[in-house]
Amino acid sequence: MTAPAPRQIVVRVDPDGAITAETRGMLGPSCLDSIALLEDLLEATTVHSTFTADYDRRTDAIDTEVRHELRQQ
Template sequence: MSTRETVTVVVAPDGTVTAETHGIHGTDCLDYIAVLEDLLDATTVSSAHTADYTRARATVETTETVHDVDRL
């Protein structure tokens, strides 16, 4: 089962916006900073990495072998 990639955005009553990525590993999460800045017409004041930044991606490789067997 793979983790769904999401971004949680919270707007506080004073207009302060915070955002946190979930399920996005490594530097891929940094791409969302520019997207959010454009959408919100805002500038990032501070940022920090979540635990997903250093978490390894899980990959699964499958192999299927088909044997052609003649049956009499």
């Protein structure tokens, strides 16, 4: 089994002051917890958000991990 990707939040600030943030290595809805934290830290309000491919991978990754753990028992 491969090690899970490190959990990261990548924040970019454009020359016009627009802020873009992207989560990496966070599967499923756990990434949504980052929105409020970023809004507080950046004193900003979310205008637009979309899900990354990691959001949709949550079920496959969790199912695979559970099956792997059951086989080892």
